[in-house]
Amino acid sequence: MNESKTIRRRFNIFDAAILALVLAVIAGAMLLRDRSTGGPAARETGPIRFTVELTKAPAGIAEQMTVGKDVFRSTDGAYIGKVAEVRCVPHEANEYSPAAGTFVRYPYQESYDVYLTVEGQGYTTARDVVVGDVAPKTCGEMAVKGKGFARLGYVVNIDLMDTEPAKNDAVGTGEREATYVIRLAEMRDMLLDCVHAGDRLYEKLSGALLGEVTDVWTEPYGETHLDAAGQPVYMEKAGVWNIFIRVRGNAVEKNDGYYLDGGTELKIGADVTVSSQYLERTGVFFALEELR
Secondary structure, eight states, rough: OOOOOOOOOOHHHHHHHHHHHHHHHHHHHHHHHHHHHTTTTOOOEEEEEEEEEEEOHHHHHHOOOOTOOEETTTTTOOOOEEEEEEEEEEEEEEEEEEEEEEEEEEEEEEEEEEEEEEEEEEEEESEEEEEBBBBBBBBBEEEETTEEEEEEEEEEEOOOOOOOOOOOOOOOOOSSEEEEEEEEEEEEEGGSSSTTTTEEETTTTOOOEEEEEEEEEEEEEEEEEEESSSSSEEEEEEEEEEEEEEEEEEEEEEEEEEEEETBOOHHHHHHHHEESSEEEEEEEEEEEEEEO
8 A cells, every 4th residue: 555645845055045135135126126216215314394284273272282292183093203493373263254345354253273283203205295195285174183182174384494305307208289278266375385387287086197297376366245235246255365376387289178197177167276395286277378
């Protein structure tokens, strides 16, 4: 009768040496990749601050925001940094009054706007400013929490301090050059420094390159309302602006339209959500100035 035998190999010192060599090769490859691509091993961090506006908040929330206290993103617990500064002002509405024939500011009872400035160790990439474990964007939502407070707010300012912004070397590939304008409507004074000449703009959802900002200007924002007699009247809203962004990008011409790098269709009148190192905001394709 034939007896089947199972041969079991013993794990010995030679196997351990081979395994250690394989792991060392993998670790070295990962380190080389990080250094060659600007990964975490090659990044230099520095202090960066950003401010979150918490509107219509109860007054007591500011009392919980002690300078030096840790701040986290409440949606996932990601660490942001520490409280650097807190400012609390009464919340005011800015609405059109038919009786007065103009926009009127008036306070909300027991409601405050809290401006929470957070400082953390961060760095910049070609696409983002990263602070702690988050990438804040001006006009973007930021749900913050710490010991004794939690609130959803919006980022209104990013201060790189002494941190150098990363260079963006993205290059367009379309065979035609397009110069066009994007309008961001109803931007308050504190938001006007959210975009700069030289910034690269991307479409938020797809990540498609839209182009490079060549010029930025503002015009007063206004609205049309009915006055006390029921007649339409146009009135500028103090402290509120339209931002116009001139962008130069590359486009591809197809039978049904013009498409920017990555596939975003350039359609005047269509909404577009733009993203840069600093900004995240929905605007509109306002004008096509040149296509060559």
